Amino acid sequence: MDRRRFLSGATLGAALITVPWVTAGTASAKPKGLCALNVSSLTELQKAINQAGPGAVITVNNGTYTVPTGQPISIKGRRGTKDQPITIVAQTGGGVTLNGEQSFVFDDSTGVTISGFNFRQSTTLEVPANCSRIRLTRNDFQLADITGLDWVMIRADYSKVDRNHFHHKTTLGVMLCIEGADDDKMAVGVHVLRNYFSDHTFAGDNGGEPIRLGLSPRALSTAGATVEYNLFERANGDPEAISVKSSGNFIRNNTIRNSLGGIVLRHGNKTVVESNFILGGKEGIRIYGNDHKIVNNYIAGLSSNALVVGSGSVRDHFPGESKESRRGNDAADRVLIAHNTLLNNSSTLSGETKRTIEPRDCTISDNLFVGGNGDLVAMSTTGNFTWSGNILWGSGGDGNIPAGTFRRVDPKLVQGTDGVSRLAAGSPAIDAATLSTAPVTLDIDGQARGSLRDVGADEYSTAAIANRPLTTADVGPGAP
Structure with missing residues (x-):
């Protein structure tokens, strides 16, 4: 953990403070100008924010603060930089609780970091599109459990949401939404990492996602978001723990454990889903849209579908289509599914029959399908699929995988102390991949x-x- 000491300027009075809660990437060198200030009231906090420049560190003394209705903490017109943000930090991690209708309200600001707070407000914490480079780090989010309340909304480019805990929501509403300006744009370059999403127990069948990355009107907007190294446990508010409704994203190295929800590419194109663990829950990965890459994922012990290649109510989404058409499912076309391990799930690889437009031109190669339930491959109608190099094993049937595109052979998996089954020496899977161009390194x-x-x-x-x-x-909040 980095510990940096900052000496305040003369206008702030002499004070030496330690700020251990803001990690690498917040200040790579000693800040210049307005440097450090401790505050112990909302009035003092607002005054300090109004005067803050690049590199300022405002420490809020521990305690519970109730933000008056109609008088939120305003962060307006502040200009931190990428290397010298304005940092507003709790005295100790989790030592400051903010109650009330609102807490921080952002407007026309860039380069601001908020760290170490317990958010308990009753309205959405929003980072609007006229801001950029806003960071929410090491906070605890348990907002009011109000039906329809989305907790955090990110619309600002290059925002970062990291090392937070989102937890214990029982009602309709999303924990973390990422959207953008207007009705059809996405924030660009948002980074979501090392957050803990737990205990979303909304009992409905839609609208309780931990993360929703876009909306149907924004499907064709390229977000370029990275969602990585997040943990989801008991994420039971929606079949989609990570719901992707935009284009050009990276969903990687996440762990979803004992949850109803999985990873769903519901709208949009060209997203990479790579190296995720989905363990012991219900839903795995479900795919709609074009030109995605689904690689290196380990999906085991699910009570429903491990991997679904979706059919469509439309072939492709396009600019200017009707709202009704945009809400429909876009058949999965030109999707690469390679180097995945699907182990002991209720359903392994499957298609859909409830929509009529078949997926086309997908490649399914070099995957390991192991299981004892039903058929290991149960695709519906497909068009011009390429299959190669897959290994099937277990008492589950072959299903309708094309002959000559797979081997049925024991892959010799051995379970490690972390519960993951890996190849043993002498496995026939070793050096057996068939794709001429490596999709992963x-x-x-x-x-x-x-x-x-x-x-x-x-x-x-x-x-x-x-x-x-x-x-x-x-x-x-306690992550490295």
Whole structure:
């Protein structure tokens, strides 16, 4: 943990403080100008914010603060920088609780970091599109449990949401929304990492996602968001724990454990879903839209569908289409599904029959399908699919995977102390991948693939494992 000491300027009075809650990336050098101030009231906090420039660190003394209705903490016209943000930090992590209708209200600001607070407000915390580079880090979000209340809304480019805990919501509403300006744009370059999403228990069948990345009107907007190293446990408010409704995103190295929800590419194109663990819950990965890459994922022990290649009510979404058409499902076209391990799920690889437009031109290669329930491959109508190099094993049937595109052979999996089953020495999956162009250079463990790649998510290796299923020690306010 970085500890940086900042000496206040003369206008602030002499005070030496320690700010241990703001991690790497907030201040790479000693701040210039207005530097440090401790405040112990909302009035003092507002005055300090109004005077803050690049590199300022405002420490809020521990306590519970009730923000008066109609008088939120305003962050307006503040100009921190990428390397010298304005930082507003709790005296100790989790030591400051903000009650009331609102807390911070952002407007026309850039380069601001908020760290170490317990948010308990009764309205959405929104970062609007006229801001940029806003960081929410090491906070605890348990807003009012009001039906229809979305907790955090990010609309600002290059915002960062990291090392927070979102938890205990029982009603309709999303924990973290990412959208953008107007009705059809997305914020660009948002980074969501090392957060802990737990205990969303809304009992409805829609509208209780931990993360919703876009909306149907924004589907064709390229967000370029990265959602990585987040842990989801008991995320039971929606079948979609990570709901993607925009284009060009990266969903990687997340762990979803014992949850109803999975990863769903509901709208949009060209998203990469890579090296995620989905363990012991219900839903896995479901795909709509075009030109996605689904690689290196490990999906095990689910009570429903591990991997679904979706059919459509429309072939493709396009600019200017009707709202009704845009809300429809876009058939999955030109999707690469490679180097995934699907192990002991109720359903392994499947299609859909409830929509009539078939997925087309997808490649399903070098995956490991192991299970004992039904058919391991149960696709509906498809068009011009390419299959190669897949390995099937277990008492589950072959299903309708094309003959000559797979082997039925024991992959020799051995379960490790982390519960993940990996290839043993002598496995027929070793060096057996068939794709001429490598879709990945590392496996799900972070180990090098090499020139001869193995089938499935794991590359047999004696090197140290860099990435394992995440635990609570890896995420949230206390994360590294």
